[in-house]
Amino acid sequence: xxxxxxxxxxxxxxxxxxxxxxxxxxxxxxxxxxxxxxxxxxxxxxxxxxxxxxxxxxxxxxxxxxxxxxxxxxxxxxxxxxxxxxxxxxxxxxxxxxxxxxxxxxxxxxxxxxxxxxxxxxxxxxxxxxxxxxxxxxxxxxxxxxxxxxxxxxxxxxxxxxxxxxxxxxxxxxxxxxxxxxxxxxxxxxxxxxxxxxxxxxxxxxxxxxxxxxxxxxxxxxxxxxxxxxxxxxxxxxxxxxxxxxxxxxxxxxxxxxxxxxxxxxxxxxxxxxxxxxxxxxxxxxxxxxxxxxxxxxxxxxxxxxxxxxxxxxxxxxxxxxxxxxxxxxxxxxxxxxxxxxxxxxxxxxxxxxxxxxxxxx
Amino acid sequence: xxxxxxxxxxxxxxxxxxxxxxxxxxxxxxxxxxxxxxxxxxxxxxxxxxxxxxxxxxxxxxxxxxxxxxxxxxxxxxxxxxxxxxxxxxxxxxxxxxxxxxxxxxxxxxxxxxxxxxxxxxxxxxxxxxxxxxxxxxxxxxxxxxxxxxxxxxxxxxxxxxxxxxxxxxxxxxxxxxxxxxxxxxxxxxxxxxxxxxxxxxxxxxxxxxxxxxxxxxxxxxxxxxxxxxxxxxxxxxxxxxxxxxxxxxxxxxxxxxxxxxxxxxxxxxxxxxxxxxxxxxxxxxxxxxxxxxxxxxxxxxxxxxxxxxxxxxxxxxxxxxxxxxxxxxxxxxxxxxxxxxxxxxxxxxxxxxxxxxxxxxxxxxxxxxxxxxxxxxxxxxxxxxxxxxxxxxxxxxxxxxxxxxxxxxxxx
Numbered sequence: 088x089x090x091x092x093x094x095x096x097x098x099x100x101x102x103x104x105x106x107x108x109x110x111x112x113x114x115x116x117x118x119x120x121x122x123x124x125x126x127x128x129x130x131x132x133x134x135x136x137x138x139x140x141x142x143x144x145x146x147x148x149x150x151x152x153x154x155x156x157x158x159x160x161x162x163x164x165x166x167x168x169x170x171x172x173x174x175x176x177x178x179x180x181x182x183x184x185x186x187x188x189x190x191x192x193x194x195x196x197x198x199x200x201x202x203x204x205x206x207x208x209x210x211x212x213x214x215x216x217x218x219x220x221x222x223x224x225x226x227x228x229x230x231x232x233x234x235x236x237x238x239x240x241x242x243x244x245x246x247x248x249x250x251x252x253x254x255x256x257x258x259x260x261x262x263x264x265x266x267x268x269x270x271x272x273x274x275x276x277x278x279x280x281x282x283x284x285x286x287x288x289x290x291x292x293x294x295x296x297x298x299x300x301x302x303x304x305x306x307x308x309x310x311x312x313x314x315x316x317x318x319x320x321x322x323x324x325x326x327x328x329x330x331x332x333x334x335x336x337x338x339x340x341x342x343x344x345x346x347x348x349x350x351x352x353x354x355x356x357x358x359x360x361x362x363x364x365x366x367x368x369x370x371x372x373x374x375x376x377x378x379x380x381x382x383x384x385x386x387x388x389x390x391x392x393x394x395x396x397x398x399x400x401x402x403x404x405x406x407x408x409x410x411x412x413x414x415x416x417x418x419x420x421x422x423x424x425x426x427x428x429x430x431x432x433x434x435x436x437x438x439x440x441x442x443x444x445x446x447x448x449x
Numbered sequence: 450x451x452x453x454x455x456x457x458x459x460x461x462x463x464x465x466x467x468x469x470x471x472x473x474x475x476x477x478x479x480x481x482x483x484x485x486x487x488x489x490x491x492x493x494x495x496x497x498x499x500x501x502x503x504x505x506x507x508x509x510x511x512x513x514x515x516x517x518x519x520x521x522x523x524x525x526x527x528x529x530x531x532x533x534x535x536x537x538x539x540x541x542x543x544x545x546x547x548x549x550x551x552x553x554x555x556x557x558x559x560x561x562x563x564x565x566x567x568x569x570x571x572x573x574x575x576x577x578x579x580x581x582x583x584x585x586x587x588x589x590x591x592x593x594x595x596x597x598x599x600x601x602x603x604x605x606x607x608x609x610x611x612x613x614x615x616x617x618x619x620x621x622x623x624x625x626x627x628x629x630x631x632x633x634x635x636x637x638x639x640x641x642x643x644x645x646x647x648x649x650x651x652x653x654x655x656x657x658x659x660x661x662x663x664x665x666x667x668x669x670x671x672x673x674x675x676x677x678x679x680x681x682x683x684x685x686x687x688x689x690x691x692x693x694x695x696x697x698x699x700x701x702x703x704x705x706x707x708x709x710x711x712x713x714x715x716x717x718x719x720x721x722x723x724x725x726x727x728x729x730x731x732x733x734x735x736x737x738x739x740x741x742x743x744x745x746x747x748x749x750x751x752x753x754x755x756x757x758x759x760x761x762x763x764x765x766x767x768x769x770x771x772x773x774x775x776x777x778x779x780x781x782x783x784x785x786x787x788x789x790x791x792x793x794x795x796x797x798x799x800x801x802x803x804x805x806x807x808x809x810x811x812x813x814x815x816x817x818x819x820x821x822x823x824x825x826x827x828x829x830x831x832x833x834x835x836x837x838x839x840x841x842x843x844x845x846x847x848x849x850x851x852x853x854x855x856x857x858x859x860x861x862x
Contacts, residue, residue: 151561151629235610242603276606387618394625409621412614414575425575428568436564 123153124183126396128389129173130160130213131188136365136431137385141212143433144389145186152397157182167192174198178205184396188213188388189220191264196220208399212388214267225407227399229391231383232410237272237336239415240360240381244277244332245301247358247378252331253304255323257344259311259337269336269362270306277303299329309340316343321351330357338363341380345371364416364430372418379417386432387411470662477655484648488641495637498556499630505552506566506630509545510623513573516541517616520580524604535584542577562629569622576615583607707752708759710774716781717834719771724837725829730784730793732770732823733841734800737853739778739817746813751778754810765803769796775838790825797823797856805854818854820845 128145130138142158149156157180161169167190177185178201185207189195196217202209203222211228244254254277258270304327307319316335320343323330333348335341341361345368348354354376361368361380371377388411398405414429421430428435519534519541549570552558558566583604703715711719723729736742736758743751755778762772762780769792770782782800784793804819822844824837831837840859848857 148625151565151625151632153632232610232614238606238610242607279602384618387621390625391621394621394628397628409617410614412611412618415611423575425571428571436568439564439567 121153122155123397124400125155125157125180126184126186126393127177127180127182128156128158128186128392129170129177129188131170131190132164133160133162137363140432141385141389144386145393148390148393148397152394154393154397156393164190167194170195171198174202178202178207182207183400184208184210186210186212186392186396189216191217193217193219208396210392210396210399212392213385227395227405227407229388229395229409229411231413234268234272234275235410236362236381236383236413237269237274238276239413240334240362241273241276243379243415244334244360247360248301248331250301251299252301253327253329254301255320255327255330255333256303256306257316257319257333257335257340258306258308259340261308266336273334274303277301301331304330309343311337311339313339313343313346316340317347320344320347324351324353324357332358332360335359335361338365338368341377342367345376349374349376369430372416372421375418379415382414382416382429384411384414384429467666470659470666474655474659477651481648481652481655484644488644488648492638492641495634499634501555502552502558502630503627505548505555506623506627508548509573510620512541512545512548513576513616513620513623516580517613520608520612524601524608526601538580538584545573559629559633562626562633565622565629566626569619569626572615572619572622576612576619579612579615583612705774708756708774710759710763710772712773713775716773716775716783720783720834724831724834728828729786729826730788730790730823731826731837731841732782732784732793732797732800732821732856733775733779733838733845734782734804734819734821735779735845735849736804737818737820737849742815742817750811754808754815757808757810758804761803762800766796766800794823794856794858797821801854801856820848820853821856822848822859823856824859
């Protein structure tokens, strides 16, 4: 080996060493955050804000806890075969956990049995599966306690009307499994309130006062159609003189009721308590037509669904069921941050991040 | 000269390797120390920060549970002083505010963690509002009507349906904040781990490169040392050769080629130092008519004859005098100090006889007479050897002019 050759050998060696160290150092600096696994989130349908918020919650939890979260749903709640396909796809994709808001059909229940046989933990959100699905392990459900929603509506109704007048109920369905206790919860709470009133007033109050006490005068089933709700509201206004409040059990019926009240300019005489939220409802709330609405927390369902899936995978203790709670939103508390977070979590979080960034910018 | 240049170039190269290796090792070591130090501080900070922030957050959750317990106590209507529980709950919220500030002031939290924590705060606030309104409502009605039973039923429903879910959600969001903090700390720790391994690998590679460099440097040094030794040996050999040649040349300069006796330069060299100080006897001898031999038998023969004569003189008188063959057939005797003036004169006469004997040269018998001149030299007689020889030669010529075959004395220099 001549001298020149030796020199270049040393140079090459040094160059290799430096390159190697640099590569390692760069690799360290840019090290990608590893994923803890795959979680599939499947819900009942797409499109509604409700499910968008749920998706946002699931995605947020996924990025916080480092999971690859896939979010899928059939177009409408009628397509249970699509949901079954999505569930089967999750099995073949070998997801680590399934977070699902199942459609209440036997087909879906059967598909979920397969998931269970594959050893994939199931976390249910929003609602439980068809009763034919019997789990051998634990059943974990993260949902709104809907009868509680009804109850709260009833208590608010009492406050708003001063426990006086008739109530027209616009139920969006006559099927108790779909209604999920929005109506029964309302009725029970109202009945117990009546009992208390009876006890309190038993001997001192007059029969006339009793007659005027707050009670349900009529229940209409509107098939989740705002036009029907509108018609039924107009009819009720004409029919019941002492009508003081309308309780609508979902978004569409709330909108229909508000439309009728606004047209008749009866917002000062007749109060409306609705269920769920939409931009139309919020507008009616601002206009004073809608007195309040019972709002669920779909963001937290998605968020806690993925969070509990993570905890199940980690072998941590978790409760069997979680009530994500409902919030009664009215004109007073509408602008509170906590209420805004529940009403529109996507925009609220986005705005908050922007506000934080601009604060840092300053 | 050329060899020297090569050697210095090699030395320079060798030094370059060592300097380079030294700097490289120093830099690598410093870099390694820096990475290590950084890793340690980062780990420590990450742990400290997470620990303190998780502590504050965990406190929040504990306090929420305590508040919830107090609320349950009020609802259960166990105590006759529910306002005590209420005051306790308010204290809990004050403590939670302090925890929130502790958390926000401790360590740096990621955007994601803060967003989650802010949501937790919103739910805590909502919970606080609910409890405040329940507390006001309940305490108020207890005081006003003294009938708590109806209120308690409503309170129970309100607790289960409205308050408890908010508390659960608040706790979940607080827990989620802890989870995010933990996951991010795990990430930090993992990055530190990777940094550690990187540093170790780099150190390992540096060590290997260092070893290789040192081995190479050592080999280069060894080779250079060997080359130097070889050159030194060569130089020594060349010097010895040169010295020998020089000595030979010197010798040659002072010897007569034909007879192998010392020549006139040798005489000059030997005597010139003694002219001012010494007293000695000197004599020159020359064959009479030697030219006739050269003419008759040729120069080769003459040379052989002269060589034979020189050999004979050395044999016979080598102990008495130093003998020089100063020109072709002229011999000069510088007598030893032990030889007295008279002895010198006698020896001179015997030399004439020795030279005049018959000699057999190349199978021919030849005989020639010889003449000589002697001188008793005293210090300072002559300024040079040449001058002394001129005097001797003049006397010698006189002897030849007088028929030769005689020795004359130089008198009165």
